[in-house]
Structures are given as structure tokens and as C-alpha cells.
Amino acid sequence: xxxxxxxxxxxxxxxxxxxxxxxxxxxxxxxxxxxxxxxxxxxxxxxxxxxxxxxxxxxxxxxxxxxxxxxxxxxxxxxxxxxxxxxxxxxxxxxxxxxxxxxxxxxxxxxxxxxxxxxxxxxxxxxxxxxxxxxxxxxxxxxxxxxxxxxxxxxxxxxxxxxxxxxxxxxxxxxxxxxxxxxxxxxxxxxxxxxxxxxxxxxxxxxxxxxxxxxxxxxxxxxxxxxxxxxxxxxxxxxxxxxxxxxxxxxxxxxxxxxxxxxxxxxxxxxxxxxxxxxxxxxxxxxxxxxxxxxxxxxxxxxxxxxxxxxxxxxxxxxxxxxxxxxxxxxxxxxxxxxxxxxxxxxxxxxxxxxxxxxxxxxxxxxxxxxxxxxxxxxxxxxxxxxxxxxxxxxxxxxxxxxxxxxxxxxxxxxxxxxxxxxxxx
Numbered sequence: 001x002x003x004x005x006x007x008x009x010x011x012x013x014x015x016x017x018x019x020x021x022x023x024x025x026x027x028x029x030x031x032x033x034x035x036x037x038x039x040x041x042x043x044x045x046x047x048x049x050x051x052x053x054x055x056x057x058x059x060x061x062x063x064x065x066x067x068x069x070x071x072x073x074x075x076x077x078x079x080x081x082x083x084x085x086x087x088x089x090x091x092x093x094x095x096x097x098x099x100x101x102x103x104x105x106x107x108x109x110x111x112x113x114x115x116x117x118x119x120x121x122x123x124x125x126x127x128x129x130x131x132x133x134x135x136x137x138x139x140x141x142x143x144x145x146x147x148x149x150x151x152x153x154x155x156x157x158x159x160x161x162x163x164x165x166x167x168x169x170x171x172x173x174x175x176x177x178x179x180x181x182x183x184x185x186x187x188x189x190x191x192x193x194x195x196x197x198x199x200x201x202x203x204x205x206x207x208x209x210x211x212x213x214x215x216x217x218x219x220x221x222x223x224x225x226x227x228x229x230x231x232x233x234x235x236x237x238x239x240x241x242x243x244x245x246x247x248x249x250x251x252x253x254x255x256x257x258x259x260x261x262x263x264x265x266x267x268x269x270x271x272x273x274x275x276x277x278x279x280x281x282x283x284x285x286x287x288x289x290x291x292x293x294x295x296x297x298x299x300x301x302x303x304x305x306x307x308x309x310x311x312x313x314x315x316x317x318x319x320x321x322x323x324x325x326x327x328x329x330x331x332x333x334x335x336x337x338x339x340x341x342x343x344x345x346x347x348x349x350x351x352x353x354x355x356x357x358x359x360x361x362x363x364x365x366x367x368x369x370x371x372x373x374x375x376x377x378x379x380x381x382x383x384x385x386x387x388x389x390x391x392x393x394x395x396x397x398x399x400x401x402x403x404x405x406x407x408x409x410x411x412x413x414x415x416x417x418x419x420x421x422x423x424x425x426x
Contacts, residue, residue, distance in 0.1 A: 001413060004028065004242045004251040006230050006266065007258030009036025010056070010395050011386040013216055014070070014402035015255045020220045022410070026251070027222050028244055030229035033210075034217070038395075040208035041290060041354050046334050051208030052325050054290050054339045054356055056395050058083060062200040063190065064396040066403065074215040077206040081328050085167075086305035088298045089159050090313050095303045098160075106302035115155050122156035127194045130185045143184060144177030163309035167321040169393065170286045170341060170360040180368050187392050204329055233266050235381040253409055257386045257402065259283060259359060267383070274377050280370035281389055282362040286342055290354040292335035293347045296322045310343065317342075361389045384409050 001023045005016045008029040016027045033039070037055035044050070058081060061068045071078065084099040096110070097103030110116040129150075133140055141149070143165070147157050158173075165176045165184065188194050205211050217224075225246055232243045233254055240254045256263035264270055264278040297304050306327045310320040325337040340347060344355075361367065371390055378384060386405040391397025 001252040002026075002250070003409075004233075004240065004249070004254040006233065006242070006254065006256050006263070007036065007387075008034040008226075009257065009387070010038065010067075010398035011388060011402045012036070012255070012257030013038075013213065014399040015257050015386050015406055016222045017070075017216055017220055018403060018406045019255070019409075020222045025222045026225060026242075026249065028225045028228055028230050028242065030227070032227045034224065034226060035210055035213045037358060038209045038213055039356065040210035043337070043353060045292075048333070050331060050333065050337065051210070052290060052331075052337050052339075052353075053204075053209045053329065054288060054354065055358060056209050057323065057325075057328055058202045058204055059395060060200045060202045066399045067396050070399065071205075071212060074212060074219065076212045076215055078203040079206055079330065081202050081204045081330065082306050083202045084305035084307070084327065085164060086298055086303045086308045087159055087163050087311065088303065088308065089311040091311060092159070094159055095298045095300050097298075097303045097305045099305060103302050103305070106300045115153070118153050119155035119160055122152045123160060126150075126152065126156070126161065130194055131189060133182050133185050134189060136182065138182070140180060140182035142177065143179045143181050146181045147177075159311060163311055163321075167307050167309045169363060170321075170358075171284050171362060172317065175284070175362055175364070179363055180365055183363065183368055208329075230266055232268055233383070235267075235269060235383060240382050253382045253384065253413075255384045255386055255402075255405055255409070260361075260385070260387060260389050263385060263387075271380075273373075274380075277370045277373050277377055278385075280366045282364075282367070283359040284362050286358050286360060287344050288356040288358050289340050289344050289347055289352055290356070291338055291340065291347050291351045292353065293338065293351040294336050296338055296340050296343060296347060297324060297336065361393050363393070378405070379408055379412055 003019050003023050003025050005012050005025060005027045008027055012027060016025050019025045039053065039055040041052050041054060042049065043052055059067055084097060086097040088095045095107055097106060105111055162173050162176050165179065166173055225244065228245045230242055230244045234241045240251050242249050242251060242254060260278045260281045261283060264274065267274060297308050304324055306324055308322045308324060310322065312320055320343045321341050323339040325331060325339060326333060331337060374390055384405040386402040388394060388398035390401040
């Protein structure tokens with residue numbers, strides 16, 4: 001069959017990789033590179049070259065089995081990394097690194113702070129009680145409602161849990177407080193985050209995440225249309241027609257592996273169910289800057305971590321987090337490489353290396369309901385939807401959704417061929 005894949009994030013790459021083994025595949029990408037949130041930048045500092053990531057960075061074998069299997073198949077090398085987490089609050093001046101006692105109490109005054117000890121007590125209580133929520137049905141209360149009902153302190157809410165969740169999903173605090181709690185707890189439990197003890201080891205791709213994209217491209221038989229935005233996808237009884245900067249092309253099926261709202265915008269003939277389900281999934285825009293301004297990291301060097309959450313003065317301000325890429329990717333450089341979301345105005349312009357704009361799904365009750373209705377639109381009119389938005393929004397979710405879409409597509413095609421009436425011989 002001839003199949004189009006729209007979008008080259010992990011869902012599109014995985015779809016094209018799996019389909020290309022048995023079918024003719026054309027992959028469309030609007031950007032001038034393949035990978036989507038897999039985005040590696042080749043930089044030079046003090047005469048040395050660095051491959052610095054700004055999107056997908058970390059994974060682990062326990063929670064990314066499909067991705068690890070793909071890396072093994074491609075021979076992609078990886079190395080251990082740290083997933084340390086810190087918080088700096090512009091409201092209270094609090095700084096801490098949750099990785100070690102020295103980092104936790106890098107501000108020695110916190111040893112005598114009832115508020116800080118109360119935050120630690122609430123943290124232990126939340127981790128102890130939260131797993132019980134998994135026994136119920138439905139999305140449960142919002143995170144904000146649960147914390148209020150449980151009389152959790154503002155220090156735990158505003159200077160630990162909300163910054164951590166905001167960093168994970170790149171969402172502003174008020175949206176995190178509206179997060180369906182049971183969904184959040186299921187994610188945390190699955191990633192061993194509801195424990196104060198040892199957690200799963202994390203890894204990064206050697207040479208930058210784009211190494212696996214290069215490995216895919218070296219092995220597959222896929223016709224790539226890079227820098228070629230799709231303008232519309234039209235369906236009829238016999239197939240689909242993709243209209244792009246390259247012209248109009250016919251296909252037997254199409255895999256929409258772009259963001260769900262982009263997929264909907266490309267379907268001028270979308271039916272009511274497609275509009276209802278895809279339209280329920282909203283996105284948060286995040287201005288992302290790769291730079292070397294160390295002022296965006298905590299003031300106390302002991303508080304520097306892989307993930308550094310910044311709590312702004314304004315509670316309604318967007319998520320602000322700075323990733324210390326030297327810690328995450330194991331770099332040694334004169335100035336740290338830092339990736340910062342949504343604090344662009346505070347970065348020294350002379351230290352800005354790259355500017356990006358990424359979008360991430362907003363997790364609310366409407367989105368969770370839409371996820372449960374995927375089967376209503378999957379495969380209708382030869383159109384298949386793949387993307388990390390069908391799961392928790394991470395790389396493993398993207399590759400899982402791609403494999404599920406491809407398996408269903410091939411099963412449908414096989415079934416249709418078996419039920420196709422035989423032509424009579426005169």
C-alpha cells in the first residue's frame with residue numbers, strides 16, 4: 001500500500017519506520033528537520049563541539065520499553081544521567097535541591113524553619129496516601145481540590161508538588177491545580193515517583209537525541225518531504241489525497257502523527273466525532289531558549305539540579321523551568337548550557353544560543369474523556385491518529401500510539417482484502 005505520514009515527531013517517525021517494512025511511505029514534515037521535540041543543536045564553546053538537546057532528553061528502560069527496544073534495534077548508545085530536581089521561589093526566597101541532604105538544606109536556615117519541615121511532612125504524607133486513589137474509578141477530584149480537602153500546606157503545594165508537575169507537563173500552576181488527580185497519581189506511580197527511596201535510573205542518548213533520528217534515516221526506505229507543510233488531507237471512498245507544498249498526492253491511508261489540533265485543522269471534511277474528540281484536546285505554548293546564562297539556575301550552587309523549577313511572584317504566570325544540560329548530558333564546559341521555558345525576558349540576550357517554540361498538551365477532564373474515545377475515530381475513512389497526546393505526552397506514549405495505529409491499519413487492510421469479492425472469470 002501507499003501510505004502518508006503527516007508529522008515527524010516520535011509518533012510519525014515510529015509510524016514511518018514500522019510501515020516502511022511492508023509499504024511505500026511518504027513522510028511529511030513542515031519544519032526543516034525531522035524529529036519534532038527530538039531537537040539537537042550543534043554548538044561550539046571554547047573550541048569544543050557540543051550536541052545539546054532542547055526537547056526530548058531522558059528515558060529509562062523500566063518505563064520506556066518500546067523506545068529502548070527501538071534503540072537496541074538501531075544500535076543507539078546511551079549513558080546514565082541524573083534526574084535531580086530543585087526549586088527556587090521568587091516569592092519566599094526558598095531554594096533547595098531534593099537530591100541530597102546537603103542540597104535539601106543548602107539554605108541552612110531551613111533547618112529551623114517550621115514551614116520547611118511542614119513541607120517535608122506533607123510530602124511524606126502525600127506519597128503515603130496518594131496510591132489509595134488508584135483504587136477508585138473515573139478521573140477523581142482535581143489536584144487543587146484534593147490538596148485543599150487534605151489540608152496540605154501552601155509550602156508543599158506551591159514550592160514542591162505544583163512546580164514539579166508544572167515542569168513535567170510544561171503547564172502553568174493554575175492548570176496543574178485543575179489536573180485530574182487520579183491521572184496524575186497513575187503517572188507518578190508508574191514512574192516510581194511516589195517513593196522517597198531509590199528510583200529507576202535514567203539515561204540520555206550519546207551524541208544527542210537526534211542520533212536515533214539519524215539511525216532511523218540511515219536504515220529506512222521512506223520518501224521524506226522535509227520543509228513541506230501539509231495544507232489539507234481530503235478523504236473519499238477510494239483513499240486520501242494529501243495537498244502540500246509538493247503538490248497533490250494520492251494514498252491508500254494516512255497517519256496523522258501531528259498534534260491533534262493540527263490534525264483537525266488539516267481535515268476540511270472532518271466529521272462531528274473528529275471535531276468533538278480532537279477539538280477537546282488543548283495545548284500550552286512554551287517559549288524555549290537554549291542559553292548560557294547561569295543566573296537562571298538557583299543562586300546557591302548546591303541547589304543546581306538537572307531540573308530547576310522557578311516559582312514566580314505571579315501565581316498565574318506560565319511554568320518556568322530551566323534544565324541544566326551539563327548535568328543531564330554530562331557536559332564539561334566553561335559556561336553551563338541551560339534550556340529555559342517561559343523566562344525569556346530575564347535571559348541575557350548576549351548569551352542566547354537558540355530560540356524555539358514548543359507546544360504541549362493540556363491535561364484536564366475534557367482531554368481525559370477524549371482519550372477514552374479514540375476508537376470512535378481511529379481508522380475511519382482511512383485516517384489514523386497517532387501522537388503522545390493519547391497518553392501522558394512523553395516519547396513512550398508517542399511510539400506506543402504509533403505502533404497501535406500501524407497494527408490496526410494493517411489488520412484492517414488485511415481484513416478488507418480477505419473480504420473483497422473475487423472478480424468473475426468470463
